[in-house]
Amino acid sequence: MSDTVDSVIVAIDGPAGTGKSSTSKAVAAALGLRYLDTGAQYRAITWWMLHNGVDIADPAAIATVAEKPSVVSGTDPAAPTISVDGVDATGPIRTPEVSAAVSAVSAVPEVRTRITALQRSIATGAPTGIVVEGRDIGTTVLPDADVKIFLTASAEARAARRAGETAGADLAATKAALIKRDAADSGRKTSPLAKADDAIEVDTTELTLAQVIERVVALVEERRAAK
Numbered sequence: 591m592s593d594t595v596d597s598v599i600v601a602i603d604g605p606a607g608t609g610k611s612s613t614s615k616a617v618a619a620a621l622g623l624r625y626l627d628t629g630a631q632y633r634a635i636t637w638w639m640l641h642n643g644v645d646i647a648d649p650a651a652i653a654t655v656a657e658k659p660s661v662v663s664g665t666d667p668a669a670p671t672i673s674v675d676g677v678d679a680t681g682p683i684r685t686p687e688v689s690a691a692v693s694a695v696s697a698v699p700e701v702r703t704r705i706t707a708l709q710r711s712i713a714t715g716a717p718t719g720i721v722v723e724g725r726d727i728g729t730t731v732l733p734d735a736d737v738k739i740f741l742t743a744s745a746e747a748r749a750a751r752r753a754g755e756t757a758g759a760d761l762a763a764t765k766a767a768l769i770k771r772d773a774a775d776s777g778r779k780t781s782p783l784a785k786a787d788d789a790i791e792v793d794t795t796e797l798t799l800a801q802v803i804e805r806v807v808a809l810v811e812e813r814r815a816a817k
């Protein structure tokens with residue numbers, strides 16, 4: 591196989607609950623690409639901050655220790671992992687406490703600079719290519735990505751999907767938390783959640799996951815064939 595000819599970088603951005611993770615993993619697996627969940631990196635650093643008693647209401651305190659934790663991502667789409675200082679954090683980063691704190695931590699420029707550099711080095715080091723999912727991948731992290739997708743869905747559909755992932759979750763509370771997090775992520779100064787001008791927008795509200803995956807795989811294959 592010719593590595594350089596086939597290598598493709600796919601950026602998939604969008605708010606929470608649009609099917610980004612499921613789509614990105616499935617597309618990567620179908621096309622033999624690596625997979626990077628950048629939200630997991632921000633969650634991991636947030637988890638470390640909470641564990642180490644850093645006041646997440648204080649951006650200066652976050653900035654001071656932003657370089658400290660070592661964050662390592664496993665990029666196999668079949669079993670993505672994340673560790674912090676050698677400890678597997680794959681489970682703990684999904685708690686409501688981390689979800690509530692992650693927007694504040696990820697808004698701090700020192701955190702973003704550091705994690706962005708890590709993301710670029712992982713993406714450029716993937717031999718056949720990679721699917722990178724996040725909020726600012728097409729705009730800031732990998733502006734030269736071969737394919738840029740921006741997933742959207744109604745707030746109702748997104749909340750229903752998120753609530754469905756968590757046993758006993760309250761739909762109204764899930765929707766409120768999600769809207770709050772989107773507003774924070776879209777409103778922050780440094781690389782906010784945004785659609786790149788050259789991104790293809792896919793509204794997933796009325797689509798099944800299989801339909802979204804099929805659409806994105808087709809777009810990537812088209813681009814790969816044209817390379």
Ligand code: DC
Nearest residue numbers: 606628629630632692696724725726
């Ligand atoms: O995708 P997720 O819900 O696990 O992301 C968690 C948070 O991380 C999200 O609320 C905003 C932040 N994030 C970011 O700022 N930039 C990214 N590229 C990915 C996530």
